[in-house]
Amino acid sequence: MPQVVTSQHIVKRQKQFGFHMRKWKICIYGVNARNEEEPLPYVDYIEYVLHETFKPPLRKVIEYPFELREMGWGEFDMKIRIHFKDKASPPVTLDHDLNFQHPQYEIPHVLSFKPDVKPSFMKLLSQAPEPSIERETPLSSNDEASEGKANKRQRDTIAKDRSKRLKEDQSSDDDSQQDSSAATSGDEWSEKINIRALAEKFQELSADDLLELVQLIKANQTEDMYVKEDGEAGEFHIDLQTVGDKLLGVLWQFCEKRLSQ
Structure with missing residues (x-):
């Protein structure tokens, strides 16, 4: 087999x-x-x-x-x-x-x-x-x-x-094990994100950008996050209150970059 x-x-x-x-x-x-x-x-x-x-x-x-x-x-x-x-x-x-x-x-x-x-x-x-x-x-x-x-x-x-x-x-x-620890520690995002403003930025993204945004979230999903995906309806739900500061910062940067193009 x-x-x-x-x-x-x-x-x-x-x-x-x-x-x-x-x-x-x-x-x-x-x-x-x-x-x-x-x-x-x-x-x-x-x-x-x-x-x-x-x-x-x-x-x-x-x-x-x-x-x-x-x-x-x-x-x-x-x-x-x-x-x-x-x-x-x-x-x-x-x-x-x-x-x-x-x-x-x-x-x-x-x-x-x-x-x-x-x-x-x-x-x-x-x-x-x-x-x-x-x-x-x-x-x-x-x-x-x-x-x-x-x-x-x-x-x-x-x-x-x-x-x-x-x-x-x-x-x-050779150094993959050492690098794995760096992936979890990383550069922490220290500033607090305005979640309401971030959600509004999501609404302004194009369909392709939204697809990439979903992949970004899924790649960094943890057990503490509320995420629900309905493939048949084509819907993806996330509670931004459950997302950590680091990922919130990355999502904010992603939106800023895409909306400025």
Whole structure:
């Protein structure tokens, strides 16, 4: 089954609207029942549908592990479309929550296919380091030992490749832990904001600016804040009384910048 792995870290000395920029990466690995990595030979390519502020928002990746790298300051919900080598099988769309709560998180997904798929595609689906298909003739003890060693070598090779990729990511993120503390302490906004005046500024923003404002709020939402989103009605509610001084200051600066353009 495919497993979506997301990793992210803070970029030093880069901020936007008072918030640290982050580099993030998404990969899609194959994982078997023993939680071991295996290839995805039945996948043709992956499409990532990003937030519309990314240009272009649609990204196509054709090589395993279908890695996508980007940079930004906000969290958002995205779509991941898996296209299969059997064109008779329709693409599968996964909902993915890109968030910055953890340096890395993994989400497995189970795929299901119709029973009438082509034999050639069924063969791709059954390909794995240790196939579960029974043989017609029994194996001798020597054959079993040879097959076991071959499968172990294949699993070890995949594991080493993934370990190498993770180490390469970690080597480029040496100071990410140190920077994470800076993201929460930051430059505090000391002045008190006129909440009524801030709410009036919200009314003057354009539709695109309001969308970016919502992303800004969601990226910095805490349990103490009252936020309610109604996707069907296209409404977003927030009680500014529950927002901390720092975020209020950032929202004020955002409005000032957009309304002065």
